[in-house]
Amino acid sequence: MSTVNTPSAPFTELVDLASRLLGAGVVATNEDTFADAENLLVAKPAEFRPHTFGHKGQIMDGWESKRRRGVSADQPHPADDDHDWTIVRLGVAGVIRGLIVDTAHFTGNYPESASVEAAAIPGHPSPDELAAAEWVELLPRTPLRGDTAHAFEVRDETRYTHVRLNIFPDGGVARLRVHGEVLPDPRELDGLTFDLAAQEYGGVAEAASDRYFSSPHNLNAPGRASVMGEGWETRRRRDKANDWVQIALAGGGEVLAAEVDTTHFVANAPGWADLVGYDASRGGNPAEDRAGWFEVLPRTRLQPDTRHRFRLDVGRPVTHVRINVYPDGGLARLRLTGRLTEAGRAALALRWFNAVPAAEAAAALAEAGLSADEAAALTAARPLADPAAVTAAVAELRPADGPDGEHSSRRRSAVWRLLGV
Structure with a gap:
């Protein structure tokens, strides 16, 4: 054994x-x-x-x-x-x-x-x-x-x-x-709508009320669940509360549609579900700031073994989503179609820029329009904590061929193309 x-x-x-x-x-x-x-x-x-x-x-x-x-x-x-x-x-x-x-x-x-x-x-x-x-x-x-x-x-x-x-x-x-x-390359996501909750783009199921039968990480896994065990399922509740999973999205985004999938869950699908969102870009903590959550999808009846699709009109950026199921049960997948906001894209780009090897960072800056010397100097200034730090580092660059002026404008344009700052 x-x-x-x-x-x-x-x-x-x-x-x-x-x-x-x-x-x-x-x-x-x-x-x-x-x-x-x-x-x-x-x-x-x-x-x-x-x-x-x-x-x-x-x-x-x-x-x-x-x-x-x-x-x-x-x-x-x-x-x-x-x-x-x-x-x-x-x-x-x-x-x-x-x-x-x-x-x-x-x-x-x-x-x-x-x-x-x-x-x-x-x-x-x-x-x-x-x-x-x-x-x-x-x-x-x-x-x-x-x-x-x-x-x-x-x-x-x-x-x-x-x-x-x-x-x-x-x-x-x-x-x-x-x-x-x-940590995806932000340039590959420019102009696209995609599943903001998906693992392949950086979505993470970071907390759950219950994982007795199967993992909440299955909710945003690639592909469709082929059996019930490839979804998320809770034990049977014997109180008056409900179960939930909290997902950190790939980045701050505009959520346009949701798919709540109960495929394979026949006798153990939840009766209802709702979605609430949180915008951590304004400085709060979703684990502590209960008042900061807002409605994304009102409590809605679910059917067993069904892919439920909903168009959404949230009207504000979302960085985290919590799906609440009532009272308990299982879901195969949760999909949240949307696109990154400018701020969300910039935050992702800065994380990416700080994490790639120096040669790759300098090459990306040069491709965006900086000279080789400027790209090397800005790369050497990493890690850059926030957009203000990027702006300050760009201001420190000096052209090798005379006064700044047009060079400053070109640099700002190049950095914006890559980092959105």
Whole structure:
């Protein structure tokens, strides 16, 4: 029987950036003779079926490389630095807060140790381009145990797009999870309406009244729920209160429509639901300021196993939404179609600008219209706390070819195009 640990680290409440549902994939590995590296990203926990042999041996639900050997009869053992590796493209770029390296069911064939590196490469790099990229160590080489889910906290504020798992000298790892905060490129959202609550754009189910049967994080997960267990379901209430989930949106936005989906919930759908919103951009705290919440959708009757669609006219920015269900029950998904406000877009852009590597930040500024020297100087001024700090940093820039004037106007225009400030 397996004795795999279940990590309870706080970061496991964050989105798994390496989820296949979000678009993650294995783009390269040096060795997976025994078991495919793609198994690292399988959503469900690893399974073990004893005495199930293929032509390469016991079939393992994970990534397993062949046994390494030394270079000669006199040196039969691998060198200390010999290792195998797999590169994973994150489904969405973001700031990594924690890692799970799970050796479930690998007992006599787990690696002695492992390390994890990360890189930020815009666009759609090839394996050769990834090999030549600058990699940053997130987890130094650390001993592993067999049949264990190892949880490692990460302290790094950089936005990354790829991770590389290194195992020393060889062996098997069942699953890799990369938990963090989604941080989209704001330029990709300009002019678009999208689901402001969706995980893939940075929406987070940050609080819930109940998660007895299933997680509130399912509410804003990608795609449609295929079974009831892929939604959010509460236990049966025996009091006169109600259940709820609070979602922080991708950014301050104008919410135009909502979809409240009870698909698969037949005998346990809520009877009614309403939506309330909060605008944290004015300085309040949604967890403490009860009076600051306002109506987004009045209490409305729900039907079982139904996708309910509502057009909304909120008339004010929203950064957080709480869905209240009465009295209890389950929802498959909550979708909130809308667009970022100018202030919401600017706040997202500043978070992104502060988090990307220096070379990427400078390149984006140059593309927007700054000279290379100006882009480098403004990048060096990071982190920039707010729009006022951006304005002050831009004012400090001086042209290399004479008086300011038109240069100041050009700089302001370039910075506005990128950061909305």
